[in-house]
Amino acid sequence: MDKDLDFTGRTILVTGSGRNIGRAIILEFAARGANVIINARSNRDEAESVRQDAEGLGARALVVMGEAGEHEVIAEIKARAEAAFGRLDIYVSNAARRLSKSFFDTTEEEWTYHLNQQLTASWRLAKAFTPAMCEAGYGRVIHMNGPDGYFGGWTRVPHSTAKGGLRALTKSLAGGLGEFGVTVNDINPGVSNTIRDASTHPQFHVPGHAETVAAAIPIRRATKVEEVAFACAFLCSPRAAAITGSIIHVDGGRDMLG
Template sequence: MTHDNKPLRGRTAIVTGSGRNIGRAIALDFARQGANVVINGHSNAAALEEVAAEARALGVEAMTAIVDVGDAAAVQGMVDAAAQRFGSVDIAVSNVSVREHTPFLDISVDDWQRVLNTNLSSAFYLARACLPHMKAKRWGRIIHISGRDGFSPKANRAHNVTCKAGTFALAKAIAIEFGEFGITANAVAPGIIDTVRDAAHYPAAGDVNGFEARRLAMPLRRLGDANDIAGACSYLCSTAGGYVTGQILHVNGGEFMF
């Protein structure tokens, strides 16, 4: 038996928010495994094209899509364009979120709707657009990049906490309804990942909430890397992960255990 070092050869993956950080790492890991990739972002066309060029250098096809994932029609258009170019969509990773810190009574109705649309409804829009293609092929992978907030909430983040818990539940609902078609749906919950974005929320190494203090408190004594999350996604798309569905995979260095 020969081992295929491109196990996702012939597959097509859409990764939202893939112009940088975790989304970029996921898209490029899929590309290394042979998948064609759709690189999505909201506005920075140059960043998207840079990631797409990196993917093409790995020997796959890549397209970019500047799309607001909170717009259901725009998401549908992105999926339709990908299916037209590549023949289908096999893997959908919802990786877009905003992080709001607002006391509960200061959250306006507009703020609530905006955060839910970006952090939760976007995952629904992407899955709804991709699932018919997956169902037709009787193979598909839905992955929501979520967070531990749905299990361990923090004050002043009610809208975000609700979304994180919602993505867990949405993955389970999809897993139940579409499992018979060879489709799995899971959520990946990162811990603190050493990215530009996380550094903005934990900026001071000497602070009690700083990166260094959090690192020293972890069983693995290190912060996460975007590639740790990419590896988790690749596992869920692999043959080895084919019997895993409706689950929340926590990737946090043991900082928070269940």
């Protein structure tokens, strides 16, 4: 049965993969034989560290730096993927930056930036890569979502709005791409064991907060990034070909979202 999770010959891009969930996904697929493309906004040292780890698992790996939603970055990813591997089979739209500001303090520039970085970026990735997937008769698109996309967030209105729009984009793309063998799904990691910057997640730097949050989760702990990565592998496997337009909640039962 292991052959169903063997991605030898497939190529995957994960945006925002210098650390945390993105890094775990890269290494999950590298261990399963895929060619991997690592993307990070600015920290090249982190990205190169992921590349070295992926190559240590036997994968062929590329690093492309820059904002994942920018036209020139997507063009570079596309050109390098085609030159090195032929085409892209899978991408995970994972890059996201969160702000911590009330609605009244959020600026027009911040609104535009966060929508572009997450929602518009995912639109552009689809425009760039799904045509070749359709032609090949196979493709997997995963959008990394989260509770903010369902519940909103007063201190992160642009981010929450982008995530809500991402859910609609997932369903829209799934409805049109399915006949070509391309599936599009969301993953909701809930609270996970990631590195969080104090500027974007100040609450997690308050003593005792993480423990309080964990106590309210049915499994009594945060989700492991490796668990999210395995959910990605499952969704990209041949045996998940009938799952599209869906949400996989890897959140320990925290939100019980339908």
